[in-house]
Amino acid sequence: MARTINSMLRWRELSVIVVAVVLAIYFQIANANFLLSNASLQNLSQFIAPVALIACGEVILMIGGEIDLSAGMVYALAPFLMYFLTRAGLPAPLAIVGALAGAAAVGAVNGMVTVLLQVPSFVTTLGMLFLLNGLTLTISGGTPVGVDASPTLAFIMGRGGYAEFVWAALVVLVMHFMLRNTRWGLHTIAAGANPVGASEAGIRTRELKMVNFVISGALAGLTGILEAFRISSIDPTAGGTHIMFLAVAAAVIGGTPLAGGSGTIAGAMIGAMVLGILNDGFTLIGINAFTFDLILGGAILVAMLCNILIGRYRRRMAVS
Amino acid sequence: MTHTPIAGLRAPPTTYAALDGAEPLAVTDLLRAENIVKTFGPVTALNGVSLRLRRGEILGILGDNGAGKSTLMKILTGYQPQSSGKLYIDGAETALRSVDHARALGIECVYQDLALANSLSVYHNIFLNREILYPGFHILNNRAMRREAIRCLEEIGVYIPSVDAEVGALSGGQRQAIAIARAVHARARILLLDEPLAAMGAREAALIIDLILRLKAEGNMSIIMIMHNYAQTLDIADRIMLMQRGQVTYESDARSTSVPELMTIVRREYQHFQTHKESA
Incomplete structure (x- = not known):
């Protein structure tokens, strides 16, 4: 029994799960249609999926004390890259691959400037944020365009009701496994917890960080492409800082400290769920639109606080 | 600041210059460093350091902050290359390319930040x-x-x-x-310990000293320790080396020196700087 409790306390994601379950129960009681209707669940899944996908990239960067502020703008740019590649005559699947490569290239630039020139990633990616926003607006002329692909491909890439959530769940599973069970993951955490120590142990911390920026860029691009397919339209003002900050909030709520050193992908997924539950829950119980952000913001703060307090308790119990 | 030599401190009791070329390497030398120089731009961190580590012994390196101990350590672990000078491992001249290379040769380091x-x-x-x-x-x-x-x-x-x-x-x-x-x-065959007893209470230090001595007793390991505490070093080490301003200024068998003797040498350095200040 003591052993079971002990192993549960070691479980990092425990505190945020508690927060998510409590919130779900509250909204289910406040509005019976909250969870148990298909429309509501689909709506919830479509909020959670993009946040969770971008949060995966943010988590692996935040572990190393870095951040990618440009993720929301890569999200807006990638579907336009896909659009122009299709227009240039490439078949849709190849255009998707090309757009993902473009998103990854943005990540590579972020990584190289941050690591090689030793510019804080907050600054690097802040610059990239504005630069990409301008680029997207310029190449699109500021007007949305349609998505051109076969129905099957469109269905798989996000048109299907839960397609985007399935993508998010797959990426979260793979990334969670990789962070926990591969050399890359172990080295990412080690380099984040003790950068000098990790390099003294022979880990190539600089290359590792650059790779993680590339992964973050590619994931943000994938998210933008999935969203474009889902709403059948490519909007130059999509994404932006809002989705990026939601992703960072999901990561933090999920237990990845902004200061770095540790982090969990599954936690970020549950963090995205907490945000989604708050967002949909308040909408369904009919909060006034003006007070919505006020309450949502307060609830995010309380959720983060609860998580930190439960986490502190967890660590104290695990040591004693 | 010029590195004016301090009288009586330049030459350690054993000079390796005598070993250069002519004399064959002693088989008991697991690691030998000759005339290691390391400069960072205009700063000379190591100014011709030589050392030898015999098989199965513990060598204690003492010295103040900035004496070059950690720089020497980082060169021996392949973390950074020396500007000039030679390293011999098992008697063969070796240029360490990386931490992984040093590890492959059996050199492991426990850094102060662990x-x-x-x-x-x-x-x-x-x-x-x-x-x-x-x-x-x-x-x-x-x-x-x-x-x-x-x-x-x-x-x-x-x-x-x-x-x-x-x-x-x-x-x-x-x-x-x-x-x-x-x-x-x-x-590891060669274990480098950077301040293994730093920031440790007496009881914990005793446990670590015990561990180091047990590793030595097992006979598979030769150890270089960077230390601050003279008394502890003389207790554990077989030989000690004193480093000052990037050079080895004193070397001795641990049994044939004492804390007061080491203090005298170090005090001479302070006095040197004091007179320097007054005359300036």
């Missing part, structure tokens, strides 16, 4: 960058690492409540022991 990742478990730290993987993949074999970590800690007689515990939750002595266990497990 190179531990606080948020990782004890067993992941012991296997950091030398993980046991499932064949063909880069997937960690956690079960095998756990089992090996328990065995390794038992073998060197270190008690840690649980190998699953996050290293950040452990005491300074336990953390030091884990860092040493990592080097031991890597089958």
